Amino acid sequence: MFLKRCVRRKCGKDHVYWQLVESVRTPRGSRHRTMAYLGELQAGEQKGWARLAAHLDGKAARSVRQLELWAGQESEDTEPVPDHVQVNVRGVEVSRVRDFGGVYLGLALWGALGLDGLLRKLLPDGREEVRWDLMARVLAVARFIEPSSELHVEAHGYARTVLSDVLGVSADQVNASRLYRTLDRVLPLKREIEQQLRQRAGEMFSLQFDVLLYDITSTYFEGLAAGNPQARRGYSRDHRPDCKQVCIGLVVTPDGFPLAYEVFAGNRTDVTTVEDMVEAMEAKYGRARRVWVVDRGMVSEANLAFLRERGAQYLVGTPKSLLRTFERELTEQDWHTVRQGIEVKLVASPDGAETFVLCRSADRVEKERAIHERFVKRIEAGLTRIAERLDKAKGGLDRGRIERRVGRLMGRNSRAAGGFEAHVIEDASRPSRLRLAWSRVAAWQEWATLSEGCYILRTNLVDRTPEGLWRTYIQLTQVESAFRTEKSDLRVRPIWHQKEDRVQAHILFSFLAYAMWKTLEQWAKRAGLGGGSARTIIRELQRIKASDVILPTTAGRRIRLSCVTRPDANQQAILDRLGLVLPERLGRPRWIENPAKPEHTCSLDF
Secondary structure (H helix, E strand, O other), X not given: OEEEEEEEEEOOEEEEEEEEEEEEEEOOEEEEEEEEEEEOOOHHXXXXXXXXXXXXXXXXXXXXXXXXXXXXXXXXXXXXXXXXXXXXXXXOEEEEEEEOHHHHHHHHHHHHOOHHHHHHHHOOOOOOOOOHHHHHHHXXXXXXXXXXXXXXXXXXXXXXXXXXXXXXXXXXXXXXXXXXXXXXXXXXXHHHHHHHHHHHHHHHHOOOOOEEEEEEEEEEEOOOOOOOOOOEOOOOOOOOOOOOEEEEEEEEOOXXXXXXXXXXXXXXXXXXXXXXXXXXXXXXXXXXXXXXXXXHHHOOHHHHHHHHHOOOEEEEEOOHHHHHHHHHHHHOOOOEEEEOOEEEEEEXXXXXXXXXXXXXXXXXXXXXXXXXXXXXXXXXHHHHHHHHHHHHOOOXXXXXXXXXXXXXXXXXXXXXXXXXXXXXXXXXXXXXXXXXEEEEOHHHHHHHHHHOOEEEEEEOOOOOOHHHHHHHHHOOHHHHHHHHHHHHHOOOOOXXXXXXXXXXXXXXXXXXXXHHHHXXXXXXXXXXXOOOOHHHHHHHHXXXXXXXXXXXXXXXXXXXXXXXXXXXXXXXXXXXXXXXXXXXXXXXXXXXXXXXXXXXXXXXOO
16 A cells, blocks of 8 residues: 555646555456545655555554654744754743644544545635635534534634644634535535445444444424424424424444434434435445344334335334234243343244244343333322222212323323223212222233233344344444434534534534544454443543743744643553554744744644
8 A cells, every 4th residue: 555646737737636545456457446535745744644554554454543643844944943952941931722632533533534535535626715625624523522513613612722733724714604614515525425434434444234223313403493494393302392303314334333324304203214214325335135223113014015125134123012913922931042131032924024033131021010010009099099089079070070080190101001990980879979990900910921021023034043133133222322422422412503404514524523433432442442432532632732832042032842741641551552652742843933934834644
């Protein structure tokens, strides 16, 4: 793997850009396969990419571990600082303390996914003052390390990081208007970005894409969102039915790496989104015999028929009411233990085209039993109070009113309502008075005891073991984990944008930040830090700062050193495991009393 120099002539001028390529053998002989488009590179950047290429050669699966940060290069017209000067130690100052560790990590992940080169290629230079790919990098890193609004990035977020030193974009150039326009520029590239993520994830971590996990969530708006036709009121997973919302369907691999997403109207029911998502995935990656794993809320006969017609396979949850069909199988003892407390068994459908997987969880048995007992006690106490009130009444009570009260009691405790029969009748011993006759239903109690902790799966997969099917389905927790990370750590909610395209772009950058998050998790997992340590790693590295040390010389001039704080023991252990080496300084020492000279811009080379 090596760097390839390319020249493009535009407007009568030659433009040099670089590609990261590798040599591959084909039936027609040796050919160059492009791994990443890097755009125009400075000398220091070329050296950094060359180092990375040397590490990547034959080792793509662990390439992200070889990332290093190298000091930037001074421009040729910058007056160099001598190696030895006399310093007045009484006048030494420290200023401009800035966030470094989180920015460093975010930029490393952004580069590892090849998004810098991709956007540099897809967003060519125009008349803009600041390149769009640089602004996209600002938005993505900000969403990754400190999720907030574009207004916050303009007012506070950007200025207190080293991004201005790294990207060469001053704080006054990063304003909300330019950030909003960056959203507009990047949104049309959604498909190319998703394809890039899939390719890089497969190269770095050898991820498999034959099993796709799909689920849907919602995120709500602050404001009326009158300009967004997708903003509707519907079932809110955030418990905000008072707010308009949109629904987000997400497809991930069994490892939790995001592949694609779609945004639906806020009042869209889950079951109606499956066909749209399957067709969108086929349009992006072609029709293949993939296995779709979805929860029971998206299951319908129409959806299953749709998947079968397209040659797709599926493993889906089913409504618990279907358990009644397998009452005899539940009583039999031929269960297979897949892990402690989990038992499964296979039951073929009558036509043999599908297989049903009965599952029973000991923990779930205890949970559902406690729920049933709680509702049973509530109903018993409520019926007892109604009966006592009727016994004490001297007559004149309305039968309909009492029956409605019983109905409300059953409705509030519907999980156990089937276990009771209650009737308001005439009291034979006291004319013109009413009494409540109620009793427990033994058949309901027997079925509840039998079915507690049980659920059922449905699949058209063949030659799969009960253990394999159950483990595949339980991977849906990866999508749920993705939604928790998106909402809590990356703050995809609430949405403050009011226009439809801006909302779509906001979700796109949240999707990109989550891809960076999962890349870090895979990286950490391979480094022996555990797959769930991303949050800890980010928090620890964010404590690493950069600051300017001002050294007054005895000659009357001052020197600026941009220094990085030394990691403590915990931070150094993380960096060592990840294979990251922090620089001691950002760039070289430079004079600060020569306004005719341009300010130094350091570069991150990977």
